[in-house]
Amino acid sequence: MRLISKTTLLYLLLAFIVFSLGGVISLEQFKKAVSQETDYELMGAYFRTKEEVKKGNVDAIVTSKYLEIMPLESNFQYDTTQAFTLRDTNIYLKRTEQVETFRKLIGFVSHGDQHYRVEIIDIFFEDADLKSVVNNITMRLFLFLTIGLIIGSILISKFIFRPFEQILQAIEGFRLSSDEPFKMPPTNTREFQQLNRFLERMTTKARMDYVALKEFSENASHEIQTPIAIAKGKLELLQESSDLQENQLRLIQSAQHSLTKLSKLGQALSLITKIENQEFISANPINLSQIVAHSTQNFSELATLKNIAVEKKIQENVQIKIDPTLADILISNLLKNAVQHNIEGGRIQVQLTSNQLVVENTGKELNQEPEKLFERFQKNQQSSKTLGLGLAIVKKICDLNHMQIHYHYKDRIHSMKVNF
């Protein structure tokens, strides 16, 4: 939900509560004022009647259902200081077919010794009328306020919040790796200016860190790989000499191996650094089916030589957003793993659907906890064959691209599931 819709709705909710309360309070106030007014009117009518009766014009008083005057027994006594009382009374009205509350005055008047009882009922306001008037006013005000708020919120989002929307757009378009300056909309709102300044500082800093780390990892890679290249070259020149014994050649071979391992280690670590530095952010979807098919093809030869059967079920044209190099590394590492930890005469099954990649292979049970599988330098056997970084890289790639990877083992089948 948009910010402006949220605030507008909240305002409306508040307004609704305020107006409801206001309506109730107004109704009470109105009632009070009206009933006071009614009381005065009733009292006025009573006093006029009293004057008339005093003068002896009882018969001249027009009685109706609102005013009744009844003669009383001559021995009736009443307190002349409290000659009338006011009270509420419920009367059934034929017109509205409802019982309604009216104000009623009961008083006593006298002409000489003849006393009369007077009952006057107000004819001015009915309770229901009052309610509907207050309701009507409140509803109309609320309607006007609602319209006003909606128009207001549209204007606010169009003019006042405009820079905010633009800032959001700029943030969404921000790429660490691009050189494009981070364009902020000009604004004279103080809070937005603050936000702009802060974002400008942060993005500049982030870009500087990104470039610094990128350069560092490239330079580090250069500084490590160059001496390895020199040493490997020297060994290669040495092995060309014609007068070497077999055991000397073995020494060269062994040195070559260690150097190759060191070099691969450097490459793998620098790859991890690059993934962590988000140097492989891709906005374009690629055809994963092709990459999986191609990789499986590449590895099937290695698998055949190890007597491993490769089955593949690849759904056509599976598109996901990932850097193509990383996709290739991800799949290669999973397949490499499946070949490497397989058994003679084993099996590999590769399955790709629109939201899942599953690589299953036969193999011996792990002798370590599966949770550690994706950590760096965790190897099943402390063998010198592998670096122990393949699955760590796989995990990094999955994390970067918001994919989940799960491992499980059952019936001598290792299964790696990548969900995207």
Next chain:
Amino acid sequence: MKILIVEDEKELQDNIVSYLANGEFVCETANNFQEAQDKLYGFQYDVVVLDIMLPDGNGLHILQLLKEEAPETGILIISAKNALDDRLKGLDMGADDYLTKPFHLSELNARLKAIFRRRKLQGQTSLQFEEIDIDTNKREVQVAENPVVLTLKEYELLLFFITNKKRVLTKQAIAEHLWGDHVDYLDSFDFVYQHIKNLRKKIMSAGGNNYIHTIYGLGYKFGTNG
């Protein structure tokens, strides 16, 4: 074949020169951007081996210069950066190939010869070694005029051997040449052995001699005598 090696690391330069000087190469070297520029203005080279990380300038500028001034020269980039954008940029700008440090000198040798074959010997696409004939265009092999059907990997292996004849090739170098970075474990050496066994069998059954000599503890050597 005349080549210029542009590499600031003296030791690496020496390695390349010593290795290539054994074969049919004439090597010259340049230690920095300036020297490379001077030599390229002064002389003609068949292939330039170019390190793109030079102390006094980006090697990609030399690439640009070469494309403008001597488009017929082949270019092989070597870099330790392994940065993807540099690799793509280099190939986009017209480099023929790209090698990441550390590389096997035998691999460099094979790649240089492949560039030379593509660029300089346009008309001539056949490679010969004794009774073995390879048509690199059609990817066809004949041994003593009998056609031999090789798998892609066997073909690549034979080509690698012939371009590196009389040199010691380790199983590691062969494995990396055939499968690239995908194989970095010892298992792959058995695969190399399998392929070599098959290749040897196919050549010999077509009436060829055995030119693949095993060097115990190290690898293989291709030639008329071990």
